[in-house]
Amino acid sequence: MDPLALKSEFPILNQDINGHPLVYLDNAATTQKPRSVIEAIKRYYEWDNANVHRGVHTLGSRATDAYEGAREKVARFLNAPASRQIIFTRGTTTALNIVASGYARQTLREGDEIVLTPMEHHSNLIPWQQAAKATGATLKYIPLQPDGTITLADVEATVTERTKIVAITYVSNVLGTINPIAKIAEIAHRNGAIIVVDGAQSTPHLKVDVQALDVDFYALSGHKMCGPTGIGALYGKAQLLERMEPVEFGGEMIDFVELYDSTWKELPWKFEGGTPMIAGAVGLGAAIDFLEQIGLHNIDQHEKKLTRYAIERLSNIDGLKIFGPREERAGLITFNLGDVHPHDVATVLDTEGIAVRAGHHCCQPLMRWLNVSATARASFYLYNTEHDVDRLAESLVKTKEFFGYESIR
Template identity: 80%
Template sequence: MKTSEIRKLFPILHQDVNGHPLVYLDNAATSHKPVSVIEAVKKYYEWDNSNVHRGVHTLGSRATDAYEGAREKVARFLNARSTEEIIFTRGTTTAINLVAASYARSVCREGDEIVITPMEHHSNLIPWQQVAKATGATLKYIPLQADGTIRLEDVEATITDKTKMVAVTYVSNVLGVINPVKQIAEIAHRHGAKILVDGAQSTPHLKVDLQQLDCDFYAFSGHKMCAPTGIGALYGKKELLEKMEPVEFGGEMIDHVDLYESTWKELPWKFEGGTPIIAGAVGLGAAIDFLTEIGLGEIDKHEKQLTAYAMERITQIEGVSIYGPRENRAGLITFNLGDIHPHDVATVLDAEGVAVRAGHHCCQPLMRWLEVSATARASFYLYNNEDDVDRFIAALLKTKEYFGHAIG
């Protein structure tokens, strides 16, 4: 499907912002929703709205079928072995916290190690800080190279037989680095450690095969892949999930309740206490259908071509600093324009109808490693095109002209 045809399927793109046609380049923060996803959520609320797994009436049965059908789509999309291994959550953050609180706290002891990288989003950093504080384990970091990448030699040197948990992002939301998670998983397993992969920035853009990656846990959010906000999932290997205790208790996740003791339902429901995010799951299923029809390979190819074009254009602007590798990177460019504060850059771009992100991107330790307080970021998705890039570059040139004294 051509990009021009894809764009027609996203209603939000067809509007003016500050008197200019919208150019949306903040996809690493959240993506927009196609008509098919919007209609799926609307249909659920108009026709099937009911709680799941409880009522025997028709609406309850339809809602349950839609909810569990979405789980089946997630399992196929990621090539999980079973729907039992797919836990619906509010998103990546909740999924990582579940593993940290339930699995890591139960296996880590004083003297054990938890290994992560300095490029992690706060959601894949702070939970491990808390586990280390609670258990006495040591938090260790795989060092970064000058371009923000990591070397497998350093992974080998950092992970030891004391390592119990490795947690690493598949794709950096700042650097655009695509980490070799399959090889990192092999190293972790060789030392008896388990690995969690933060898939927030990979799942919307790359074909993910969990059996090939052989990670123990994988977390992602729906809203970055054309689905509604507030829905995501945790994948965990069945043998690990079965040993883990729930972290939320109440209705839906119980099997038998006495006054002083209770037992839990089987997987995956023992981790889904309370009324689940039913409409979100329905929307996630519709988003997976949409992305599957277009093809993750085509999306990846399109984004790589668009990023290469954008990189060629932006590097011609004097005074621009680019962070992360120049090649083999995901579809985003993080940058600074001379001494202009990124918030000022984003404000001028917004006045031209161009939406980018500015700030520390929930990666404060990485900002300190880069020796900056903040950066601006343009991130691309399947509905962006070269015209968007040209508008972005033109707005940057206008910003440079406006703040000319701060360049060079």
């Protein structure tokens, strides 16, 4: 793959910021959108805009075909057994809340265990805290190694016969850690638990096969994989989704409504009350087409190569500390530059036209584990190049000089 050629497919990247060509390194927060995705959404609104599943007119039929066609694409992208196991949501956060509310609160009892890790994004932490409070279940945490990884021995020691749910991120949005999901799923199932996977940071970068991983639930966000904001998906094993009650009620998710009781539609529609994110689904489908054309393997290899190069460059900056594993990590680097506050680092980088993220990254418990209040993060995607990394490294040296530090070793 040619990242420079791919970059030309993203209109927003062809601009100057503060007099410098934009270097966008905030892809873990959200990725930019290729022209094909923008055009697909525009075409839907210009030609097919109508509500789905309800009308018999031509526009309604075309809108329904586009919406359900996008569901088929998500199912194929994840290798789900059937499209009815794909629930459209607003994103990963909503998807995880559906499981925590619709599954966990219905099945957990006092004394049951929910196993997490300290690296979880708040979206895969707070819903389980609330489920535990509501049911009397207990939260347990798999300990982290000094480099921010977990060991299978610790998974084995933490997951017990009292564990009912293991909820874990596939890829850490701070550390870049890639967790061994298939092996963790085997341990969970051997103990009679289900596994829920936060796939926000894995789906855009790795080839995901939910059947090979044998996960019970898998959540993703469209905006992190070249799609629009406000759309995501939840995959679930059919027998689990069928047992669950909906968490949102209203039009479109019902079968029959009486004055004192109602019944629900079959999967997946019982979880999609009201008018869904139709244009978002169309955009997500177009994003999947775009990613499949490039190939997830090619994206993964490009990002790993770029990350190795970035670690090499940034490691030569005296006083810069990189967090997370050095090997087998995802395409992001979280760091601090001496005692310069990460927000100040990001502000100075912005004057150079470089966009990075600074803050706690919705991972406050992990920040406390790292013994920092915040970090800066540069995250890569298919359109980033070694030149972008060089710009970052050079600008970080300028940042050090700006704050009165020595430059480079």
